[in-house]
Every structure is written in C-alpha cells, then in structure tokens.
Amino acid sequence: MFVRVPPARAFAAFVDVRDVLSWLADGAVIGKHPGGNWGLGWYADPDSDAGYNSFGTFETYEPDRRLVVGALVFSTPEGESFGPMRLTVEFEEALGGTLVSVTQEGFESSPAWDAYRDQLGPGWERMLTDLKGWLEDGRKLPGR
16 A cells, blocks of 8 residues: 555554554554564444454564564454464555555464455455555544
C-alpha cells in the first residue's frame, strides 16, 4: 500500500498507541523496542467484553524501516487460537511517500486455519485502506 507520508510517519502508525487506536484496533499495548510486546484487541460486540486479540513480541524493531512481530497469536471470542505466527511490516521510501508491505506467515494446515487464512488477506487489505485514510486524510475508524 502506498501512503503519501514519510516512512517515519507510516512506521509510527503501527507502534504509537494513539495512532493504532485511530485506524487499527480498539485497544493496544505496545513496547517500542526489540522484545517489546505488540498486543491489539477488538470488541466483537460493543455491549460486551468479548472480543478478538492478537499478541506477540517484536523480534525486529527498526524505526522507519521494518518491524517483525514473532510468536504472534490471534484469539477469537469463541476460544479459538491461531499461532504462533510471524508478522513483518516493511516501510520503503518512494517518490512522494512510503510503500508499506505486510507479510504474515507461519500458518498450519487444518480447516480452521484455512478459514482464518482466507479471511486474512481481505482483512489486511481493509486495514491498509484504513491506514491510508488515517495517514492521508485523518479519517478515524467509526466511534473514534
């Protein structure tokens, strides 16, 4: 996804809690250093405490260039858990902005994992569109 902001600004959108709460998640705990936590949460229903969460640790933390979240586990309100996985986000300076690339790997093979993986691509496409809206237009997610 190309965004019309410098790499430092795009990187901050993934690690600054205020940014993350504007475009990506309902809750976040982020330790901005190698070995720091990267935890995100989403309410399944605004009238309950049930929700989805994703938690891992920074294997690589290179400001403005790259972050890698390892031991990443995604959990559902129904008690399903997927992981461990690895999430890599890279920020490449391009004319007039930054190219943000997201790669998630470490999937197992089972019907539940297949269903998770099938939703992941469209999910990241939607989230990166939300990122672009936040960074370029200041457009927050509904309710923010």
